[in-house]
Amino acid sequence: MAAGPAGPGTSGVPGPRNRYADLLRVLAICLVVLGHWLLTSVSYRGGRLSGASAMAAVGWSGWATLLFQVMPVFFLVGGYANALSWTRHQAGGATWAQWVRHRAIRLLRPTTVFVAVAVTAVTAGRLLGADPAELALAAWGVALQLWFLPVYLLLIALTPALYAAHRRWGLAVPALLALGAAGVDAGLLGARLPGIGYANYLLVWGTMHQWGFAWQDGTLTRRGSARWRWRPWALAAGGAVTLGGLLAWGPFGINMVGTAGRANNTIPPSVALLAFAAVQAGLLIAAEPAVSRLLAGARLGQAITWLNGRVLTVYLWHMVPVVVMAVALYPTGVLRQPAVGSAGWWALRLAWIAALAVGLVPAAVFLARFERPLRRRPAPAQARAPAAPGRSRLAAAVLAVGIAAAGVALTRIAVSGFAPGGIVTAGPVAAYGCGVLLTLLAGRLQPDRLMSEPLLLPATAHVP
Numbered sequence: 500m501a502a503g504p505a506g507p508g509t510s511g512v513p514g515p516r517n518r519y520a521d522l523l524r525v526l527a528i529c530l531v532v533l534g535h536w537l538l539t540s541v542s543y544r545g546g547r548l549s550g551a552s553a554m555a556a557v558g559w560s561g562w563a564t565l566l567f568q569v570m571p572v573f574f575l576v577g578g579y580a581n582a583l584s585w586t587r588h589q590a591g592g593a594t595w596a597q598w599v600r601h602r603a604i605r606l607l608r609p610t611t612v613f614v615a616v617a618v619t620a621v622t623a624g625r626l627l628g629a630d631p632a633e634l635a636l637a638a639w640g641v642a643l644q645l646w647f648l649p650v651y652l653l654l655i656a657l658t659p660a661l662y663a664a665h666r667r668w669g670l671a672v673p674a675l676l677a678l679g680a681a682g683v684d685a686g687l688l689g690a691r692l693p694g695i696g697y698a699n700y701l702l703v704w705g706t707m708h709q710w711g712f713a714w715q716d717g718t719l720t721r722r723g724s725a726r727w728r729w730r731p732w733a734l735a736a737g738g739a740v741t742l743g744g745l746l747a748w749g750p751f752g753i754n755m756v757g758t759a760g761r762a763n764n765t766i767p768p769s770v771a772l773l774a775f776a777a778v779q780a781g782l783l784i785a786a787e788p789a790v791s792r793l794l795a796g797a798r799l800g801q802a803i804t805w806l807n808g809r810v811l812t813v814y815l816w817h818m819v820p821v822v823v824m825a826v827a828l829y830p831t832g833v834l835r836q837p838a839v840g841s842a843g844w845w846a847l848r849l850a851w852i853a854a855l856a857v858g859l860v861p862a863a864v865f866l867a868r869f870e871r872p873l874r875r876r877p878a879p880a881q882a883r884a885p886a887a888p889g890r891s892r893l894a895a896a897v898l899a900v901g902i903a904a905a906g907v908a909l910t911r912i913a914v915s916g917f918a919p920g921g922i923v924t925a926g927p928v929a930a931y932g933c934g935v936l937l938t939l940l941a942g943r944l945q946p947d948r949l950m951s952e953p954l955l956l957p958a959t960a961h962v963p
Contacts (some may be wrong), residue, residue, distance in 0.1 A: 517583075518794045519787050520576045521807040527569040527576075528810045532817045532859075534567035534756070536852050537820055539640075540839050543829035548633050550640060554754070556839040561753040568755035568765070570647065571707050571776035577651060578711020580803065581658045582665075595659050596895040600941050602655045603902055606811070607935050609869040610648060610909070613815045614917075617641055618928055621918045631921025636708060637822045638923075639916030644814060646757075646913040650700050650908035654708050661705070665712045670719075673709040676702050681770045688750050696767035703768035707776050710734075714784050731785035738777025747773045809867040813859065820858035828854070833931055894945035901937025904930050924934065 538560065540553040554560040581602070588598045621638045625631075654661075664672050680702040686692040719730050745751045751771035754763040764772040764810040794800060828834045834851070837843030908931035917923055 509864060513914075513934060516804075517579065518800050518803055519791045521803045522790070522794065523572050523783060524576050524810050525806045527572040528813050530567055530569045532813060533852070534563075535644075535818060536821065536855050540820075541821070541825045541829055542836055543825075544836075547630065548636070548825055548829060550636060550821075553839050556835050561587070561755075564623070564753070564755040565775070568772075568775065569779075570585060570704075570765075571664075571772075571779050573647070574651075574654075574707035575702050575711045575714065575776075575780050577654070578708035579715040581655060581708070582662055582712045582715040585658055585662055594891065594945070596891065596898050596941060596945055598659070599656050599902070600898050600938060602658075603652060603898075603905075605870075606648060606652060607938060609811050609815060609866070610645075611740055611931075611935055612866065612869045614912075614928065617917050618923055622925050625918070625921060625923075629921075630867060634906075634921040635916060638918035641818045641822060642912050642916045644818065644913075645909045647814075649910045649913075652902055652906045653701060654705060656899070657705075661709060662712055665709060665716075665718075670713060672715070673706045675704040675772055677770070680706065680768070680773055684770050687767075699768045703770070703773045703776075706773055707780065710780050714780075719784055720787075728785075731781045731802050733781070733852060735778045735781025735785065738774045738779075738781060742771060742774035745774060797825060806871060809863050812863050812867045812870050812960055816862060817855075817859055819862075820855040823858060824851075824854050833862050891945050894941045897937050897944060898941035901934045901939075903934070904937065905934030908934060 508644065525657035538553045538557075539550060540556070541548065541550045543549075543628060557563075584602065585598060588601075593601075617638065621634060624634050624637075659670070680699050683695055683699045686695045710719065719734070720728065721730070746753060749771070751764055751769060754760050755765065755772055755775055757763055764775075794803065829836070834847060837841070908927045911927040912931070915924070915927075917928075
């Protein structure tokens with residue numbers, strides 16, 4: 500299907516910052532944090548701390564995941580932001596390596612701080628004689644959310660190619676990705692092909708990311724034309740019908756979040772999750788005009804922008820207070836331990852969440868400085884000159900290896916934790932460090948126009 504007439508942003512002309520997209524990202528992170536805090540069950544028995552998801556004891560919790568599964572929003576908004584950023588920088592003459600490195604560093608800076616602190620804390624705990632099993636559990640709990648970063652890094656690296664495909668074929672691209680995801684599920688659930696499910700981390704999340712492209716350039720909305728306003732509603736309706744059929748007659752359950760030891764639609768991502776995401780994305784895009792009118796005030800816009808600048812920090816660190824509070828409050832008897840899912844347990848959730856928020860908010864405000872982009876002085880004219888073709892290719896190769904190394908290492912840490920067995924595993928941490936260093940080195944091989952030439956970015960249209 501052809502992309503049709505170019506909408507805002509597709510011509511390389513920067514559009515204004517979308518406060519509604521920022522608001523979606525802020526609300527999504529709030530629901531992620533609340534869901535994790537609400538359903539994390541910590542217990543202290545026999546002198547040992549343990550933790551698990553409370554979903555096994557709360558029978559209706561699978562239905563609650565329809566509210567708390569908001570990771571599709573991150574990929575939808577991420578696609579919107581990446582399309583806006585890439586078209587703007589491409590118009591300014593940026594190369595694939597320059598743009599990808601810029602976007603990757605925006606993720607890797609705060610992530611590297613988090614990894615360094617986590618490794619240091621686990622090492623210190625080991626030296627101080629902490630129980631290895633408790634240490635391994637804590638180090639696994641604070642690493643779970645890192646799964647998002649390798650997938651998103653891969654989509655950043657593929658954005659220029661995927662966006663070019665979007666410009667040429669439009670909505671046919673996410674449709675093809677969705678068909679591929681369905682094929683993977685058929686191979687996984689029907690033919691029982693081992694390992695094939697990993698492909699859906701790209702196909703399913705990539706489809707949502709592609710919807711973000713279509714939202715940004717108007718393909719899904721045709722801004723200013725009432726004729727095309729049905730498209731988001733059609734996306735939501737199609738997703739709802741598909742989801743209903745998959746849940747009623749397919750081999751998929753209602754659980755939309757990743758839960759260890761329980762059937763779910765997230766590990767790996769399934770077409771049921773994709774159908775759910777279609778409903779979510781369609782409704783949110785359809786609501787944009789009405790909500791955007793409410794966000795027109797300068798003061799509210801500034802507040803949303805301030806909160807949006809701390810989203811990644813909150814996401815990375817939100818499970819750390821869970822570990823700290825568990826160590827401080829459960830062994831000392833400050834918090835009682837009623838049966839999970841009982842009325843007393845739910846009542847204590849309020850105090851539990853309040854205590855976690857008190858610990859997270861000041862830390863997030865302090866640590867958000869690492870989420871902001873680097874501010875560098877303008878480079879001399881000779882540094883801004885285009886690099887030789889051979890040097891540019893070398894920079895791109897080094898960057899690709901660096902991002903791959905960092906992504907694989909983060910995947911390994913997300914699956915196994917920072918310290919399986921209670922000891923930090925040097926391999927993934929070292930691989931991650933090498934990946935970050937190679938990503939930085941790529942900027943030495945090819946001048947980074949994005950960092951050194953802020954005039955490419957209009958002051959009123961900050962890149963998301």
